[in-house]
Amino acid sequence: MGHPVRILVPQTAGTTNDLLARAIAPGLAALANRPCLVENREGASGMLGMDAVAKSTPDGLTLLNNVSNTLSLPYFYKHLPFDVLADFEPIGIEGYGNHALVVHHSLPVENLRDFIAYANAHPGMEYAAPGLATHHHLCMAMIQAMTGIRLERVLYKGSAGAVADLLSGQIKTMILPMQIAAAHTETLRILGGTRMAPFPLYPDVPSLHQQGLAGFDVEPWFALWAPRGTARQAIDACNALLNEAIGLADASGRLARHGVVPTPGSPDDLKRKAHAEHRLWGEVLGKLRISPE
Numbered sequence: 001m002g003h004p005v006r007i008l009v010p011q012t013a014g015t016t017n018d019l020l021a022r023a024i025a026p027g028l029a030a031l032a033n034r035p036c037l038v039e040n041r042e043g044a045s046g047m048l049g050m051d052a053v054a055k056s057t058p059d060g061l062t063l064l065n066n067v068s069n070t071l072s073l074p075y076f077y078k079h080l081p082f083d084v085l086a087d088f089e090p091i092g093i094e095g096y097g098n099h100a101l102v103v104h105h106s107l108p109v110e111n112l113r114d115f116i117a118y119a120n121a122h123p124g125m126e127y128a129a130p131g132l133a134t135h136h137h138l139c140m141a142m143i144q145a146m147t148g149i150r151l152e153r154v155l156y157k158g159s160a161g162a163v164a165d166l167l168s169g170q171i172k173t174m175i176l177p178m179q180i181a182a183a184h185t186e187t188l189r190i191l192g193g194t195r196m197a198p199f200p201l202y203p204d205v206p207s208l209h210q211q212g213l214a215g216f217d218v219e220p221w222f223a224l225w226a227p228r229g230t231a232r233q234a235i236d237a238c239n240a241l242l243n244e245a246i247g248l249a250d251a252s253g254r255l256a257r258h259g260v261v262p263t264p265g266s267p268d269d270l271k272r273k274a275h276a277e278h279r280l281w282g283e284v285l286g287k288l289r290i291s292p293e
Contacts, residue, residue, distance in 0.1 A: 002032070002033065002034035003061055004036065004061070005032065005034060005035070005036045005037070005060070006039055006063070007021050007025060007036065007038045007039070007065050008039050008041045008052055008062065008064050008065070009021050009039065009042075009065050010043075010047070010050050011042050011046060011049075012040060012042045012130075013040050014160065015158075015159055016177050016179075016220070016222070016259060017065060017066065017067045018038070020095070020258055020260055021038045023249045023258060024065075024242070025038050027245030027246075027248035027249055031241045031245060043157075044131075045073065045076075045132050046066070046067075047073065047077075047080065049064065050064060050066065050082060050084075051081045053225070053226075054228070055227075056227050058089075058227040058228065058229035059230070059234075060226060060230055060237075063091070063225065063226055064226070065223075065224055065225075066222070066225060067135075067220055068219075068220055068221045068274075068277050069135045069138060069220065071085075071277045071278045071281060072133045072138060072285065074278075075133075075281055075282060075286075075290060075291075075292060076132050076285075076290070078292040078293065085274060087228045088225040089226040089227065089228060089229075089230045089235055089267070090267045090270035090274060091223070091224040091239050091270065092223060092238075092264060092267060092269070092270055093221060093265045093269055093270045093273060094222045094223055094224060094242070094260070094262065094263070095221065095222055095246070095255055095261050095264075096195075096220065096222070096260065096261055097177060097178065097179075097219075097220045097222070097259045098193045098195040098202065098205075098219065099139060099175050099176065099194040099195075100175070100177075100178045100181040100191070100192065100193055100194070101115070101173070101175055101191045102166075102173065102175075102176050102181045102189060102190050102191065103115065103173045103188065103191060104166060104169045104171075104172045104173070104188060105186075105187055105188065105189055106172070107173070107189075109191070110189070111192075111211065112191050112192050112211040112213070113211070113212070115173075115191055116147050116149055119147075119150070119151060120148075123149075123150045124150060124151070124152045125151055125152065125172060125173065126153075126154050127140050127151050127152070127153060127171065127173045128154050128156060128162035128165060128171045128173075129153055129154070129155055130155075130156045130157070130159045131157075132155065135220050136174060137155075138281070139218050140153070140175055141288055141290070142216065142218065142288075143208070143216075145287065145288045146216065147213070151173075154171060162174065163176070163180070166188070175194065178190075178193060178199065178201070178202050178259050179201070179202075179258065179259030180259075191208075191211075192205065192206050192208040192211050193205045194207070194208060194216065194218040194219070195207060195218065195219045196215075196216065196217035199261075201256060201259060221263070221273070221277075223270050223274070226238070235267055236267070239267055242264070243264040243265075250262045
């Protein structure tokens with residue numbers, strides 16, 4: 001039995017990225033014949049956990065399980081303690097999910113058109129987001145830019161408090177992972193998905209694109225990274241283990257339960273996808289005239 005591998009998750013426990021890491025970790029541990037520990041290092045929109053991995057020894061024993069929205073961080077913060085691309089070695093993509101625009105049932109809104117009309121009649125309606133640069137925040141910013149509505153952002157320290165206030169009706173709208181929204185349909189109404197293409201796990205939910213927000217396409221995806229300087233041999237070995245562990249977790253149904261469709265690939269696949277995602281948010285946020293602080 002070798003030294004344990006630590007997988008740092010820069011979001012709170014119970015988030016999709018956290019659950020995904022914990023779904024894959026047992027397979028990784030069994031295949032690598034060493035303990036695989038998942039540790040939450042949340043805070044500062046994911047920056048605390050990312051910084052810890054960026055500054056760790058590049059020996060393959062400290063890894064980062066992260067979600068794609070963190071590639072937008074440089075467009076919000078001028079002085080990041082790390083480079084979101086250069087300071088991490090790509091290991092592999094794990095899968096993708098979908099998010100949903102939801103409202104509390106007390107809101108007299110049945111679809112996206114109703115939502116836009118209601119928001120126009122009630123400027124400054126509050127929405128919840130667990131931090132800057134989260135998909136919850138980014139998607140709502142895009143919706144406002146594309147429709148001209150004006151919403152008021154309420155930031156929370158993590159998802160738990162935001163979801164609790166949404167379910168209680170204190171907050172009336174939010175972007176949520178699709179599987180969380182689907183679990184609370186007695187309280188929440190799903191208005192549409194953020195991913196343009198049909199989502200295999202919830203095929204009956206129409207996209208925002210289909211309902212008139214032409215070109216709206218935000219797909220959260222998840223991946224495993226190592227600190228800069230980790231040997232390519234170690235990266236390739238870890239990628240092979242990861243792809244096999246993804247297959248084990250998928251076969252047991254763990255990924256689907258957490259709203260994730262598996263898409264294993266190579267380190268180079270992840271590198272290309274990360275650079276494309278980084279460019280995308282640069283273009284989108286530039287159009288929204290959002291600048292780093």
